[in-house]
Amino acid sequence: MGPKKKEHSVALRERVLLLHPQGRSYRQTGAEVSVSYTTVRDIIHNNKETGTTVNKCRPGRPKVLTTRERRRIIALARKEPATSATTIAEVVQTASDKTVSVQTILNVLNEGDIHGRSPRKKPYISEINRHKRLQFVKDYISKLGNV
Known part of the structure; x- marks a missing residue:
């Protein structure tokens, strides 16, 4: 069959x-x-x-997390996007007494269209240097206008 x-x-x-x-x-x-x-x-x-009309069980491992727990994980990630999957796994473990791997958390987040992205590294620009750069651009534009 x-x-x-x-x-x-x-x-x-x-x-x-x-x-x-x-x-x-x-x-x-x-x-x-x-x-x-x-x-x-x-x-x-x-x-x-x-001898029965009941549907047979589907193959495969049962889901570890309920739909409510999955929604809670996604809500946690949306509320605080900088939270790591390890931290979320610890929160789930304390809340529901289920040991969940970090990969499971990442899979749930990916299903919820939340993907791990790290922000681009930007150099720190102090307030003084910001004003100096702005002044340089203004001087440069004024020079172009005089030419």
């Missing part, structure tokens, strides 16, 4: 299982509930194997 594509509701599966014993074919049952006959066949086959 191939990979799971679409999950059908439990109500639809139960309806198919009610219609099938009434002597209807897969195609007739599928036409009545608006699904293909192969879907009907698979629903009946899976019910015979498992």
Whole structure:
């Protein structure tokens, strides 16, 4: 059997299982509930194997953080953009007693369109030098006007 594509509701599966014993074919049952006959066949086959109509669990590791915790991480980063991911991980650990890696925090921030950027390094210009530069530009412009 191939990979799971679409999950059908439990109500639809139960309806198919009610219609099938009434002597209807897969195609007739599928036409009545608006699904293909192969879907009907698979629903009946899976019910015979498992004895239930509940959806199977999806593969993969469950999420460590809830959606509320993810929103809180994004809100913390937006409130104080200079906060490091390490600091946010410590805050999450104290708030929810979950050990979260720094990479997980970075992944959550990237999903929230917050990316790590460091500001450009700018030389410190004292107030005196700022005035001197401004005066130089004014003198230079006035010289150009006289030429």
